[in-house]
Amino acid sequence: MQKSQIYRLLRLGCVLCIGLLISCSQPSAEAATNTYYVSPTGKDSQKGTITSPWKTLQHAADTVPAGSTVYLREGVYKQQLAITRSGSASKGNITFTPYSSEKAVLDGTGQAVDGLQGMIDIQNASYITIKGLEIRNYTTTHADEVPTGISIQGAGSHIQITGNKIHDIKSTVSLSGNHATGRDAHGIAVYGNKAPESLHDITIDHNELYNLVLGSSESLVVNGNVEKFTISHNRLHDNDNIGIDVIGYEGIAPNVKYDVARQGVIKGNTIYNISSNRNPFYGKKIPNNSNSAGAIYVDGGKDTVIEQNKVYNNDIGIEIASEHAGKSTDNITVRSNIIFSNRLTGIAMGGYDTERGSTINSHIMNNTLYKNDTLNRGNGQLYVQYDTRNNVIKNNIMVAGASNVLIYNEYTKNSGNIIDYNLYDAPDGSAEATWIWKNKEYAGFPDYRKRSGNDAHSLFANPKLIDPAKQNFHVQQSSPAIHQGIADPSIVGTLDIDGQLRKSHSPITIGADQ
Template identity: 35%
Template sequence: MKTIISCLFFVLLTGCASVLTQPESQEIYVATNGYHGNGSFEHPYRTIQEAVDVAQAGDTIYIRGGSYHEKIIIKNSGKKNQPITLRNYQQETVVIDGSQQKTTKELDGLLIIKNQQYITLDGLSFVNFSSDNENVPTGVLLTGTSHHIIVNQCRISNITTKNPNPEQANAHALAVYGTDSVQAIHHIEITNCEISQNILGLSETVVLNGNVENFNIARNKIHDNDNIGIDMIGFEGTASQNDFARDGFCEENELWNNSTTNNPSYNEASAASIYVDGGRNIVIQRNVIWASDIGVEAASEHQNKTTKQIVIRNNLIYDCLEIAGIAFGGYDEQKGSATEIKIYNNTLVNNAAHIFVQEHAQVTSNEIINNIFYLGEAYEGDLTQIKHTPNFYQQPKFVDEKKHNFHLRKDSSARNTGIISQWVGDDDLDGNSRINDKKINFGAYQ
């Protein structure tokens, strides 16, 4: 007994016993030619699931190039400054291919993170996952109370619904579902990804739905999808309380060719490349959007519910010829409202209407200021009570309109003639200072 007590006392004094030592971070390897491996470089695991099952905080799973025909569920968490990281090895191409997989639940994913934290996905591709019934296939699914999740430099394509009933067809490329009414999914980063050619039915390409807060969707390329590009949603019953996405940024993305025109669930144009439906306190800034049904929309599809505190600034939106460059409100009298919508310093060129003011948006807290409107109707809808001056309606004198260079020439009268406001942001679309010598341009570029 004396020996045991002495040992314990020594452990408490020195902190050097193996039982109290933090385990060292490991490098775990996966390869398509792995066979009964132990996860070492020389003897890799054969499946990604084997690796994530043993990974602990601080570990990095290096996946060698090739196609992996599996679904993955991450059941372990990292810690602050010690994430669990899944990434491609060096520059090798890693494809998680769902062509041999079936959806087995209502909302299913090729990779699922539920109720976990501090996980990073980096440099992976997710492709070819579909459903021919009411189940919803998803490339990457984050759900429950997960937090501090990073999805970076990933590619997601050909996630498709093949449900023959267009009124029940749904799919997502990447979905964040905050399902707990008390604890939000939070600190989610979706960055530097390319997400394209997904067939989605009634659903959205990238969606944040329910109790979701503190997020950043940045520097992604989202294109050629048959529904909304990015959607930040509230009030769909995903969580019983706090059921709305909030307190986030959607910035520096490029979005194009996102349209429901050929989607059998719609058969008409209706999709925004960036959409806030019931979300609040969200900044949409420094994005470039073209050739979509709507560039940016801030609306509420739920009666007596409000989308609010949305700042839409320093974006370039052009060639949205079906509906509008920017829309806000409720799309009919039975829908919800939009308040505290601040639309500042956007450059809008060749859109069907540059600003579409929908129902339940006629309030003094909505403002349309410092924008350039060129080639297209400036407004559609009722502007009553909405502050909408000053804006720039003349020939802006762009540097090279034919090459889509919408910077202002030095002799443009849109230079240095806007008004300074708390809503203009720190940086213009190029990342330069938004205000120079106490002056500000109209449009997205300083």
Template identity: 25%
Template structure:
């Protein structure tokens, strides 16, 4: 993928603005009747326009009329640029690209708006159907489909970038062994049952999926169990979410795929839970969960032993449980450098009468109900004073260096009422964390540490002018903190 770098001031920059700046870099090119100068290709270049004709040769001067005609013609290495306009048609791939010749690419012409609209389409109920491999789809808006905006089946090496999917029953679905796929700067909203879902759907499991700067929000029906991002049941594995956001759905990230990392993500204002975790080897790092209806984090038992790691996260204000942990035999919860604050009922809830499978330290605890900061099987309960005085550490053997905040508005956050969870100057979280397994950058991309030690929570406090960092669309999931 062509590398596009941007420099940005990260301290205090809202996530939505950062996403807009990064994603818009793909489209700010300027329209032309020629191949965009930044574009490199191996095969033929074709064009589609609303004023074209499928009997034309598909050139810039004589474009085709339908995207489907381009799909029928293109072979490995070919690209079609779709000129701006509304296209009332269903599109399905007909052949694959390959390593030697390159991807088959469907791209909106840079700077122009391409809408694949299902209104009035009688021959299909899914906007874009991908059942072949080595396919790229860039810069398209897909809307008003009675079933799925985009369906990916039994395909590999798929790249979807700068697309918007909305007002559909299902957003984007991947199934039947789909693997090695990437979504970059994709926004999915106003859907009935899910924004994105990967599941076997009766076939092989999906695996090796990466999501960069993606957003899922606004379920259509609050009475439905609507997921923002869902990785369905089975033996699916190896997914990465980088700087993704979800809100205004039932469950934000519903993760039932092993070996999954969520880095610098945000789940907020969900009707039920922000993060629902089912599988083994799930890591949530440098992430935010706040103002969710029931839980910020829910760790469920899937019948097999597993480990969930929470590292340098902020979990703030859940109505029932800040973190709910089923803690069945064999499951483990590891939590370090995290802030738990503002829970209306219970802060950290252990469902079973056992804490031997919990490992944690260098955390900060607060709870609006000061007497239920931690609850074990709803029987052994620990108040803020109990935690501060070492009662919880003596009981569990954990959190020996953890702290208690009695006033998070003045001791922790810049502006809790506005959900600005950056650390305030003089915060007890500054330099109070452990460097063990700490990420190398924070939620904003600021390098850690900034002071004499690592800060607790998703944000590293940085004095002075905003730090400029590089943001690269060639994301590296192996880099700590990504």
């Protein structure tokens, strides 16, 4: 090779190296397109940059690729958003979130409702994040329209709904006869209405849902073919029907085999002032005294853990039941929850009448139930209803309210249930405390324990809670609850109400506080 050729190759190599250095020191074109902006004052004909933002959320959803973040600049967006395009595992989620500390509001005033429709509607999409938005004022006066703050439907996965504020979503359908039929709304709704493809790996975390007018529906619902979901650290309050609901067998999925929400975790939520008493769906008279709304309700769901929640001033604290004859709520674990001052009862299980389904193979462990049954109707702290089978109820603190009733079970269809290692207390002492078991009433703890066959290792004593009046349900160092429980497999290695690891061997402390 001649020297002139060698020099030309060397010069070419230097140019290439310099070019590579320059290109590596600057962001790539692909990286530069991963961030987009929307503003109420923007234009969809612009580039979607911070200086030339788009105007509509829908244009952004129809345009951006996987791995993109769409920042909403401050303002009120009287827009709906339908998301049908997905992010991906390799490139990341498509995220909609406010820019920096700015406040972005989706306002539904005047927006149309078509069936079950969300202000944000995610349909058959995956790898989506909705974060930090306020969604409000989505309402209807028409039957069979279901306004929803955020709706997730179809099949899909890896969807995160986090840090949003959802309020004033309402159905105000006029009364027809004694009830308002077709009167429904949701704050957040997850409907798995395909099969066998499911909605899975859904996270709903740190949202606030309040001032919702729901009719026969729920504040936050997971229904049909939904699996592996987490509902955590949300705050729900002042809504006129159920708080969190996990549902099966309502015909949402086209195949009954898949028509059940399952493998979920409901953890660390705070839920209060949930009541149906001002809900016209339950009767014209306001208040109607229906007391039907649970803070957390599992209706036909299965394989779900409910833990570390704080629920109070609701109609019902936690209910695990099935409204559908021949169908069961199966393998639900209710553990380390604090449940107090709820009107009807603390925990309810089983069908509410003989036309309903059953609760089976479930565990109610290490909860603190304090002075529920505030209506003084005698439903007690634990309300055992129709058809309960092979359930375990252990290590719970139960302090009765004015009725002195601790457990109420009027149905005799009740088999294989194990109740033991609990700590009971009542205002008028052991002799006046009452248990109803298989429709037999027992007055006094010794009589109940001897004749019912329950609670052989349980105690009746003041649990010495630190300060219930100030919602401090930790136990004092001198509490008889300490080291008196049993390390059932459903509680070993789990966390107490404060996130402290429970001992892996007996004895453990009774109640929600380790």
